[in-house]
Amino acid sequence: MKSSKIYIGLGVLFILFSYTVALDLNSVPQSEWIQMFNKRDLNDWVPKVKGYEAGVNHQNTWTVKDSNLVTDYEDYTGSFGGRFGHIAWEVRPFSYYLLRVEYQFFGTQYTGGPGYGKANSGIMYHSQSATSMELEQKFPNSMETQLLGEGNQFNAGTATLCTVNKRTVVIKGKRKGNCNGGAIKKDLTGLTWVKVEVLVMADSLVKHIVEGDTVMEYSWLQHPNGDSMTQGYIMLQTESAPIKFKTVEILNLEGCMDSTAKNYKNYYVKNQPDSCKFSTPISSKGALPSSLTFSQSPSGLTLTNSGKENYEVMVNNIKGKRVTSLSVKAGETTHVKLPRLGMYILNAKSSEKSYQKLWVKN
Numbered sequence: 001m002k003s004s005k006i007y008i009g010l011g012v013l014f015i016l017f018s019y020t021v022a023l024d025l026n027s028v029p030q031s032e033w034i035q036m037f038n039k040r041d042l043n044d045w046v047p048k049v050k051g052y053e054a055g056v057n058h059q060n061t062w063t064v065k066d067s068n069l070v071t072d073y074e075d076y077t078g079s080f081g082g083r084f085g086h087i088a089w090e091v092r093p094f095s096y097y098l099l100r101v102e103y104q105f106f107g108t109q110y111t112g113g114p115g116y117g118k119a120n121s122g123i124m125y126h127s128q129s130a131t132s133m134e135l136e137q138k139f140p141n142s143m144e145t146q147l148l149g150e151g152n153q154f155n156a157g158t159a160t161l162c163t164v165n166k167r168t169v170v171i172k173g174k175r176k177g178n179c180n181g182g183a184i185k186k187d188l189t190g191l192t193w194v195k196v197e198v199l200v201m202a203d204s205l206v207k208h209i210v211e212g213d214t215v216m217e218y219s220w221l222q223h224p225n226g227d228s229m230t231q232g233y234i235m236l237q238t239e240s241a242p243i244k245f246k247t248v249e250i251l252n253l254e255g256c257m258d259s260t261a262k263n264y265k266n267y268y269v270k271n272q273p274d275s276c277k278f279s280t281p282i283s284s285k286g287a288l289p290s291s292l293t294f295s296q297s298p299s300g301l302t303l304t305n306s307g308k309e310n311y312e313v314m315v316n317n318i319k320g321k322r323v324t325s326l327s328v329k330a331g332e333t334t335h336v337k338l339p340r341l342g343m344y345i346l347n348a349k350s351s352e353k354s355y356q357k358l359w360v361k362n
Helices: 280-284
Strands: 007-009 022-024 045-049 063-065 068-071 085-094 096-105 120-127 143-148 160-171 174-180 194-201 205-210 213-222 232-238 243-252 292-297 300-305 311-317 322-328 333-337 342-349 354-361
Touching: 085 243, 096 120, 120 194, 143 194, 160 205, 232 243, 300 311, 322 333
Parallel strands: none
Antiparallel strands: 007 022, 045 085, 063 068, 068 243, 085 232, 096 194, 096 243, 120 143, 120 232, 143 160, 160 174, 160 213, 194 205, 205 213, 292 300, 300 333, 311 322, 311 342, 342 354
């Protein structure tokens, strides 16, 4: 069984990353985590029960009790009748992240539930939205980290894998689908609550982690048509077994990786340059000649030379590395393509004088 600390070995993702970084996500402050469940109500969650429209919380399939997100079937009548339930956090989809839940099975399976539903729930990730599911759809198109308890039909440890609706993954070099065992069975004796984490790197790598130990990992997630599964929503599942969650939280690992930005995070593993935010006052520092003016365009910078002198312009990033250089002749307007947001240094030189200005593209 693997180490209790959560590390991302980015070097194994040799197609996605060209360097190796070991990042201990346990060191990330709790304040950085998004609390998906607020312990008060079902705000931001959309229930979907088979046979009912999304948003209809059929017979209170999902409730909040004692600060826990609960399915207890107390208001159900009749047999279970295939009323499989899911509840989706539809604030936004995710691609690179660490998801954490703490759960507990309790009570007895509801009457008429399937054999495999005993002590069986799940985390559906990279999922379609609840609102996009068909009325009679049993399970969302997604991947599932199965949450299992004592007495489950599979006699398996928790955090096994189900690839839902003909999706596939690569496990130990072989492409597989459907519900796969393979998770290391961790001894949970004496635990009242079980902590399961799912580390997801788009379609490239997924790890299932139970109480700090990695019990399963796989890669190259695919839809039935062969397209990569790179992002989606998070859902929780109920299949007739009463269950409660006291923690549902997520650490987003995708964002601005420019260390000069205000919203830079050192634990991000996937850069999202368009999300970078910079302090704008620095853009007024320095000066260019009055005849050489500039304005920001959607894809970069527009320079206009209204004077009689020609200028050689060099654009550097904030670390001094050259991005591009060009000539702006007298009376001409020139466009510079700068795809990334951030701080730049504009150097302009005529036959007699040099100028420099700091500028922020935001």
